[in-house]
Amino acid sequence: MEGVEDIVILGAGIAGLATSLGLHSIVTISVNSGLTTSEMPFTAPDQEVDFRCMNRRVLLETLENELPKSTIRYSSKVVHIEDSGFLKSIHLADGTIIKTKVLIGCDGVNSVVAKFLGLSKPSFVGRSGVRALINYKDGHGFEPKLMQFFGKGVRYGVIPCDDRTVYWFFTFTPTPQEKEVEEDPNKLKQFVLSKLGKVSDKIRAVFENTELNNMVCSPLRFRHPWELLWGDISKDNVCVAGDALHPMTPDVGQGACSALEDAVVLARALADALKRKQENDEKNEQWQIRKGLEKYAKERRWRSFELISTAYLVGFMQQSDGVLMNFVRDKIMAKFLAGVLLKTTRFDCGDLTIS
The missing domain is CATH 3.50.50.60 (FAD/NAD(P)-binding domain)
Known part of the structure; x- marks a missing residue:
């Protein structure tokens, strides 16, 4: 044909x-x-x-x-x-x-x-996500592991990609007043910094030193x-x-x-x-x-x-800002969630050859 x-x-x-x-x-x-x-x-x-x-x-x-x-x-x-x-x-x-x-x-x-x-x-799940990358010319000094933090209605984490590159994410549930920050990189960065809560200076510096053109914000959908x-x-x-x-x-x-x-x-x-x-x-x-x-x-x-x-x-459990849900998440479900996350990575694709 x-x-x-x-x-x-x-x-x-x-x-x-x-x-x-x-x-x-x-x-x-x-x-x-x-x-x-x-x-x-x-x-x-x-x-x-x-x-x-x-x-x-x-x-x-x-x-x-x-x-x-x-x-x-x-x-x-x-x-x-x-x-x-x-x-x-x-x-x-x-x-x-x-x-x-x-x-x-x-x-x-x-x-x-x-x-x-x-x-x-x-469909929009009601949350938005900020993703960014920051490069350290002389190395960042972080251990190769996920560092995750929770706040009131927010969740964020820092993940080294290699010795000089760090990726970070920040997810939140935007209110009608906060929707406008998603369109303005300067406001978005200030919003993220205002929601970090008590973290080490080294972690805060990751967010503070990220260049605006290395950030993107988008609604989370499924x-x-x-x-x-x-x-x-x-x-x-x-x-x-x-x-x-x-x-x-x-x-x-x-x-x-x-x-x-x-x-x-x-x-x-x-x-x-x-x-x-x-x-x-x-x-x-x-x-x-x-x-x-x-x-x-x-x-x-x-x-x-x-x-x-x-x-x-x-995501629903980890990002909830309810007192009861936070207690269940942190005291009861933490080990269960860790097991669930590990289980999702284990998938056998079967024989890779074609008979």
Whole structure:
């Protein structure tokens, strides 16, 4: 079929690049113009920032460098997707139309592909998150561990990335009066500093010395987990992965990890299906693709449900400012929550080979 791609992946974040690496011999990647793969982990909708979390940037660059350059196509924004029978037509803002046998949406929380599948737009959880990176020319001196703190309606933490780079986060429940600080970097920084409470001078200096252009604030959103039980993760020859599948709050730190899980399961299921197709048998090929994506959806449905639910509940408990809830959290649930967080990291992707 002339002019038809075997596979198109929308989005070149961790999920998109890792999936394409598993299928690199037959993959075309399309990403929106203005976004580069090294910027995507910390790029909020319609917002670019000048910092990267170094470990994730290295991962993205490594994945990208492992791919043949001919498989990566930078394109203009996707306007809409048209169902042309088994083929899907991707209409771009510059007038280009790309037709494909398989469409994989790794295009983030505002996924066009998720919308095409009928999944609803992620919901605001009532909290906002500030994320930032600070570099120390002569080293920061922190031990390699998460330092987490709680205040009245806020939670924040400091995490060394390497000997000279520190990442920090700050989540809060904005009041109507505080919403305006999210739009003004100066007010946002002062707001964060005013909510730190009693911390060491060294910890406070992390926030005080962070440059304004190294901070970003965005509302925290998630997909209602029950939607994954009856919604379409895949349909015919279309599926979603990464944040397009399971947007979640950052409270269990599994967003990027689960994107890699998606990529392994999806690449294995789809490649295995395509390997079994018969030569010049279009109907059998379509059937194999559909069954491969259904297998992927079956494997990822409950895992995604668990991750989204756990992240939401952990965030709700950790950030509550009620006296009773704080007592339960600190005195009763602390060990349980630690166990839950550890359990979420333990996922067996199975055999990585294709039979």
